[in-house]
Amino acid sequence: MTETLDDSLPEALVPYLLTEGQGQKIVLFDQLFTLLTTGAQTERQFDAFVTVGRPGQAVPAHFHARTNETFFVLDGEVRLWIDDRKGVRETRILEAGGFGFVPRDTIHSYRIEKTARIFGVTSAGFTDFFRAVGRPTTTPGIPGPGEVHIPSFAEMGSRGAEHDVNFVPGYELFD
Ligand SMILES: O=C(Oc1cc(O)cc(O)c1C(=O)O)c1ccc(O)c(O)c1
Numbered sequence: 001m002t003e004t005l006d007d008s009l010p011e012a013l014v015p016y017l018l019t020e021g022q023g024q025k026i027v028l029f030d031q032l033f034t035l036l037t038t039g040a041q042t043e044r045q046f047d048a049f050v051t052v053g054r055p056g057q058a059v060p061a062h063f064h065a066r067t068n069e070t071f072f073v074l075d076g077e078v079r080l081w082i083d084d085r086k087g088v089r090e091t092r093i094l095e096a097g098g099f100g101f102v103p104r105d106t107i108h109s110y111r112i113e114k115t116a117r118i119f120g121v122t123s124a125g126f127t128d129f130f131r132a133v134g135r136p137t138t139t140p141g142i143p144g145p146g147e148v149h150i151p152s153f154a155e156m157g158s159r160g161a162e163h164d165v166n167f168v169p170g171y172e173l174f175d
Helices: 128-133 154-164
Strands: 026-027 031-036 045-052 069-083 089-095 099-102 109-124 135-137
Touching: 026 128, 089 099, 128 154
Parallel strands: none
Antiparallel strands: 026 031, 026 135, 031 045, 045 109, 069 089, 069 099, 069 109
16 A cells, blocks of 8 residues: 655654655745755755745855755756855856755855756755744745745844854855
8 A cells, every 4th residue: 555644754764755745845935945855864864855936036145064965956947156265156047957066165045047946955954944944834836925934134144053054144146
């Protein structure tokens, strides 16, 4: 018999299957993050999630001291900025199939340019930040105008500091 799951994820290292749209869903700003697997399921090895959103603002520029991140664009267009402050300083619009690797200590930001779906695998624990500042939801799909969740600047800063999300105020996104 086929096992079905609600949106919650198992508490331990067990095999599981999710159907389209299943996973722990969190709204942050105007995007929906669906967590597919996290440290609790992967022996603290990695997190994997899908982001969906419409064209909007760039996320505030930031870096992580311990987290490596990936962006794999499934649909749409996403501009990614990366700056490792050691010589790699680049921006590019990634279309479906495009990929970005953002290692720890790299200042980065992204902006959805055309309604997009992005698959991300990161170091374990990264998505705890979404849980901390985002709003849980059971509604799949891109949040509607009444569903956006905009945390305060102060909350983003303090929760970010707890979760290794280090914002870089005044950082200018370049062309
Ligand atoms: O979510 C990603 O990044 C973020 C989005 C925010 O609204 C605030 C943030 O601080 C971040 C962050 O990176 O910390 C992200 C990362 C990787 C990926 O594949 C994504 O699709 C989104």
